[in-house]
Amino acid sequence: MLPTQMQETSATNRLQKKSTPMISLKNIEKVYRTDTVETQALNNLNLNIGKGEFLSIMGPSGCGKSTLLNIMGLLDVPTSGEVRIDDNTTTNFPDKQLAAFRNRKIGFIFQSYHLINDLKVLDNVELPLLYRKSTGKERSILAAQALEKVGLSNRMKHFPTQLSGGQKQRVAIARAIVGQPEIILADEPTGNLDSNMGNEIMDILLQLNRNDGTTIVMVTHDEQMARKTHRLVRLFDGSQVL
């Protein structure tokens, strides 16, 4: 049972008016320079994402979606322009502070899961907590709770290689939410999954957004999925087209 897109969009508009945006991008430009070529990955991009908003990004391959997500996630810096996260200008943050900021504020989900195969599921989920003050007991309790949320309580002691793709992505979601970040950035989270599994993942993300108010930005190739989110942004050659 999902509300129509129209209703969602108007709800978002209300949200955006009420408060300062969670993520604010101003005049973002990103140029990759290698010895021979110069790639303009993002071109004068402006985007505000409200608190609690679920935004999807679509666009052809190579149009700069991942680059945009990396910049939002403070994994990459724009060539020019300003990034504000929850009213913090992060431009001059030193490495340590950036890392701590990512740790507290942002959870990442990737198309290829990026689980550490040498660690059990529970240890994978605990990972973000290792980089903040926490005891081993706290970590395993929180990780177990996160796994319960994604319905994988019975796979805690498995290694990632023993899981299906959908299960792996659920572990990755558990890892993304274990530190209770306000933002989740998901780069084609269902890209490697069949539609059944993809829908499962999508349902989890929708629930997180609805129940916990987590701001979610998701890159997707699936119109169907994008339609379930509050707002859709289309990119083409590094610029927003819609």
Next chain:
Amino acid sequence: MLSHLFKLIWNKKKQNFLLLMEMFVSFLVMFAVFTLLVYYYKNFKVPHGFQYENVWAVNYNDAVKPDRLDSVALYMQTVRQTLLGVDGVQDITFTSANIPFSFTQNNNFVSYNKNKVLANVYEAEDNYASLFNLSVISGRWFDKTDIAGQTNTIVINNRLKESLFGNDEAIGKTILAGDEKLRVIGVSNDMKIDGDYQPTENGFFRKLDTAGLKYNSTILVKIRPGIDASFEPKLFKVLNNVIRNANIEIEHFTKKRERKNTLSLVPMILLSVVGGFLIINVALGLFGVLWYNINKRRCEIGLRRAVGASGSAISWQLIGEALVLSTLAIILGSFFAVQFPLLNVFDLPAGVYLTAIALAIAFIYGLVMICALYPGKQAAAIYPAVALHEE
């Protein structure tokens, strides 16, 4: 974080096992190298206990000596007087062939009450101690009242005194060498007779008697200060004249000492070469594995950065993994190493082994740090956005 590192290492035990074994073997080799080094150093610090710089050793073989013992004594007296008459000779003494820095040994078991030890036996005359500036710690050296074969008086060195008597008085006590009773009249300083790097040994001096002279083949000649090597041919000529039909050989104690030292250094050098090669091998292996690891684990590193690891947290993690692994190797190695003092293998003092263990531990940690530092730094520089999009 430590338990996290343990999990990582444990879950990759197959890959880590070889590295662990390499570190373990290096630890043991370094333990051996340091044991020898510490032992040599400890011995090196002990003073020689006698002055040998102006002393030359004369060896003569196949000399035709008279048959009767009293004639031998007379003959040797002539030799002595002749040599003492040479300008440049300060003193001479006849002694057994097992002189300091020589390759000759003569030893016997001696016992006092329940203590029984092996000791070197030296035959010496009344002026032996003064010729070598060997100090007598307590009691006295030999004099005219000691008559070989009758009084059976001996001077023991300090080490033998401690082996047999501990802190008790030794002077006046009688010890047994076989069934022979020997009375201690003095305790001398220890002489480091096997060169700079070898320990002092138990030993005692007996008075050289006339029968001994018959088979004597060693004369110690103390040269006056300021006399140089050009004196040697002159002395040789005199010796050749006075000791008929003999093969005469003159050797300076300084040379003899060098030769002895070289011999001690051979195992040290061999071990160092073998150890050096092994360490270079291990260092390269360690460096290679760590280097390979960060390239293989770029995704993992990118991911860790994304979830909140700073660059320095990444390099410390990699260094930490290497340190945890080396700690395991060290624990395993130390278990074997402590068996040496516990079982008293090779009869070295326990302190030597323990110091060597400490040095080997420091060495392995140092090596691991050096090998891990650069790969760790490189890992910290990995750009997460790039690493996460490689597959």
